[in-house]
Amino acid sequence: MPSTPLRRFFFPSLNKKYLVRLVFVGLSAYLIFGYLLIPLRIQGKSMEPTYRDRSFAFCWRMQYLFSQPKRFDVVTVRFTGRKIMLLKRVIAVQGETVEFREGKLYVDGNLVQEPYVIHGSDWELAPRTIAPGHVYVVGDNRGTPMARHRVGQVDMNRIVGGVLL
Numbered sequence: 001m002p003s004t005p006l007r008r009f010f011f012p013s014l015n016k017k018y019l020v021r022l023v024f025v026g027l028s029a030y031l032i033f034g035y036l037l038i039p040l041r042i043q044g045k046s047m048e049p050t051y052r053d054r055s056f057a058f059c060w061r062m063q064y065l066f067s068q069p070k071r072f073d074v075v076t077v078r079f080t081g082r083k084i085m086l087l088k089r090v091i092a093v094q095g096e097t098v099e100f101r102e103g104k105l106y107v108d109g110n111l112v113q114e115p116y117v118i119h120g121s122d123w124e125l126a127p128r129t130i131a132p133g134h135v136y137v138v139g140d141n142r143g144t145p146m147a148r149h150r151v152g153q154v155d156m157n158r159i160v161g162g163v164l165l
Contacts, residue, residue, distance in 0.1 A: 036061050040085065046139030046149055047087045049118050050074065059085065063162030069135055076160040077137060086150060087163060088137035098136045100125040119143025
Protein backbone atom coordinates (compact mmCIF):
# COMPACT_ATOMS: atom_id res chain seq x y z
CA MET A 1 0.00 0.00 0.00
CA PRO A 2 1.48 3.43 -0.91
CA SER A 3 2.57 5.76 1.89
CA THR A 4 0.43 8.90 1.82
CA PRO A 5 0.63 11.87 4.22
CA LEU A 6 -2.74 10.95 5.69
CA ARG A 7 -1.72 7.34 6.21
CA ARG A 8 1.62 8.39 7.77
CA PHE A 9 -0.29 10.77 10.09
CA PHE A 10 -2.65 8.10 11.43
CA PHE A 11 -0.18 5.20 11.26
CA PRO A 12 3.34 6.61 11.83
CA SER A 13 6.34 4.34 11.78
CA LEU A 14 7.45 3.50 15.30
CA ASN A 15 10.97 4.84 15.16
CA LYS A 16 13.10 6.51 17.84
CA LYS A 17 12.12 10.06 16.76
CA TYR A 18 8.40 9.22 17.02
CA LEU A 19 8.78 7.63 20.47
CA VAL A 20 10.74 10.63 21.83
CA ARG A 21 8.01 12.96 20.53
CA LEU A 22 5.33 10.77 22.08
CA VAL A 23 7.03 10.78 25.49
CA PHE A 24 7.58 14.57 25.29
CA VAL A 25 3.92 15.27 24.42
CA GLY A 26 2.66 12.89 27.12
CA LEU A 27 4.91 14.35 29.82
CA SER A 28 4.04 17.92 28.80
CA ALA A 29 0.30 17.18 28.92
CA TYR A 30 0.68 15.55 32.34
CA LEU A 31 2.57 18.54 33.77
CA ILE A 32 0.35 21.21 32.19
CA PHE A 33 -3.03 19.64 32.97
CA GLY A 34 -1.95 18.16 36.29
CA TYR A 35 -0.25 21.19 37.84
CA LEU A 36 -0.75 24.43 35.88
CA LEU A 37 -4.07 24.32 34.05
CA ILE A 38 -6.29 21.95 36.02
CA PRO A 39 -9.49 20.85 34.26
CA LEU A 40 -12.65 21.35 36.35
CA ARG A 41 -16.00 19.63 35.92
CA ILE A 42 -18.57 21.85 37.61
CA GLN A 43 -21.13 20.06 39.74
CA GLY A 44 -23.86 22.01 41.48
CA LYS A 45 -25.71 25.24 41.02
CA SER A 46 -24.04 27.53 43.56
CA MET A 47 -22.25 29.58 40.86
CA GLU A 48 -25.15 29.86 38.39
CA PRO A 49 -25.65 31.72 36.10
CA THR A 50 -21.90 32.46 35.77
CA TYR A 51 -20.96 28.75 35.66
CA ARG A 52 -23.64 26.18 34.84
CA ASP A 53 -24.05 22.80 36.48
CA ARG A 54 -22.21 20.08 34.51
CA SER A 55 -20.15 22.61 32.56
CA PHE A 56 -16.38 22.70 32.20
CA ALA A 57 -13.65 25.23 33.08
CA PHE A 58 -9.96 25.37 33.93
CA CYS A 59 -8.17 26.44 37.11
CA TRP A 60 -5.11 28.57 36.26
CA ARG A 61 -2.78 27.96 39.21
CA MET A 62 -0.41 30.79 38.28
CA GLN A 63 -3.16 33.44 38.65
CA TYR A 64 -2.16 34.42 42.18
CA LEU A 65 1.53 33.62 42.11
CA PHE A 66 2.51 37.30 42.39
CA SER A 67 -0.76 38.89 43.53
CA GLN A 68 -3.68 38.35 45.87
CA PRO A 69 -7.31 37.74 44.88
CA LYS A 70 -9.38 40.90 44.58
CA ARG A 71 -13.06 41.49 45.18
CA PHE A 72 -15.24 39.92 42.45
CA ASP A 73 -12.55 37.41 41.34
CA VAL A 74 -13.82 33.87 40.84
CA VAL A 75 -11.39 31.52 42.56
CA THR A 76 -10.89 27.79 42.95
CA VAL A 77 -10.86 26.82 46.62
CA ARG A 78 -9.40 23.50 47.77
CA PHE A 79 -12.13 21.91 49.86
CA THR A 80 -10.65 18.50 50.64
CA GLY A 81 -7.56 16.89 49.19
CA ARG A 82 -6.51 17.61 45.61
CA LYS A 83 -9.64 16.33 43.94
CA ILE A 84 -12.50 18.33 45.46
CA MET A 85 -12.43 22.05 44.78
CA LEU A 86 -15.12 24.70 44.91
CA LEU A 87 -15.68 27.66 42.60
CA LYS A 88 -16.54 30.77 44.59
CA ARG A 89 -16.53 34.53 44.15
CA VAL A 90 -14.41 36.72 46.43
CA ILE A 91 -16.67 39.41 47.91
CA ALA A 92 -14.37 40.80 50.61
CA VAL A 93 -10.66 40.75 51.41
CA GLN A 94 -8.70 40.92 54.66
CA GLY A 95 -9.55 43.81 56.97
CA GLU A 96 -12.94 44.50 55.36
CA THR A 97 -16.26 43.98 57.08
CA VAL A 98 -18.87 41.98 55.18
CA GLU A 99 -22.60 41.55 55.86
CA PHE A 100 -25.86 40.67 54.14
CA ARG A 101 -29.01 42.66 54.88
CA GLU A 102 -32.25 41.57 53.21
CA GLY A 103 -30.22 39.76 50.57
CA LYS A 104 -28.03 42.75 49.72
CA LEU A 105 -24.24 42.67 50.15
CA TYR A 106 -22.57 45.38 52.23
CA VAL A 107 -18.80 45.75 52.53
CA ASP A 108 -17.55 48.21 55.14
CA GLY A 109 -21.14 49.44 55.44
CA ASN A 110 -21.46 50.31 51.73
CA LEU A 111 -23.94 48.59 49.44
CA VAL A 112 -22.11 46.61 46.73
CA GLN A 113 -23.70 46.21 43.31
CA GLU A 114 -23.47 42.63 42.09
CA PRO A 115 -24.51 42.43 38.42
CA TYR A 116 -23.66 38.71 38.28
CA VAL A 117 -26.41 37.88 40.83
CA ILE A 118 -29.62 37.14 38.95
CA HIS A 119 -31.81 35.59 41.64
CA GLY A 120 -32.54 37.79 44.64
CA SER A 121 -32.35 36.42 48.16
CA ASP A 122 -33.32 37.11 51.71
CA TRP A 123 -29.91 36.29 53.13
CA GLU A 124 -29.05 37.78 56.51
CA LEU A 125 -25.52 37.77 57.89
CA ALA A 126 -24.30 39.83 60.82
CA PRO A 127 -21.25 42.02 60.13
CA ARG A 128 -17.94 40.20 60.36
CA THR A 129 -14.41 41.41 59.75
CA ILE A 130 -12.18 39.33 57.51
CA ALA A 131 -9.06 38.07 59.29
CA PRO A 132 -5.55 38.70 57.93
CA GLY A 133 -4.56 36.16 55.29
CA HIS A 134 -8.19 35.37 54.47
CA VAL A 135 -10.87 36.32 51.94
CA TYR A 136 -14.65 35.94 52.13
CA VAL A 137 -16.17 33.83 49.36
CA VAL A 138 -19.72 33.04 48.30
CA GLY A 139 -21.50 31.57 45.27
CA ASP A 140 -23.36 33.66 42.69
CA ASN A 141 -26.67 31.78 42.96
CA ARG A 142 -28.36 33.57 45.84
CA GLY A 143 -31.78 32.10 45.04
CA THR A 144 -31.12 29.16 47.34
CA PRO A 145 -31.03 29.42 51.14
CA MET A 146 -27.73 30.50 52.67
CA ALA A 147 -27.59 27.26 54.68
CA ARG A 148 -27.20 25.29 51.42
CA HIS A 149 -24.12 27.28 50.35
CA ARG A 150 -20.55 26.83 51.45
CA VAL A 151 -19.63 30.42 52.24
CA GLY A 152 -17.29 32.17 54.58
CA GLN A 153 -13.73 33.12 55.30
CA VAL A 154 -11.15 31.11 53.44
CA ASP A 155 -7.47 30.98 54.26
CA MET A 156 -5.39 32.18 51.30
CA ASN A 157 -3.46 28.88 51.44
CA ARG A 158 -6.64 27.08 50.31
CA ILE A 159 -7.01 29.14 47.14
CA VAL A 160 -5.61 27.06 44.31
CA GLY A 161 -5.95 29.62 41.51
CA GLY A 162 -8.23 31.61 39.24
CA VAL A 163 -10.80 30.26 36.83
CA LEU A 164 -10.57 30.36 33.03
CA LEU A 165 -13.74 29.77 31.04
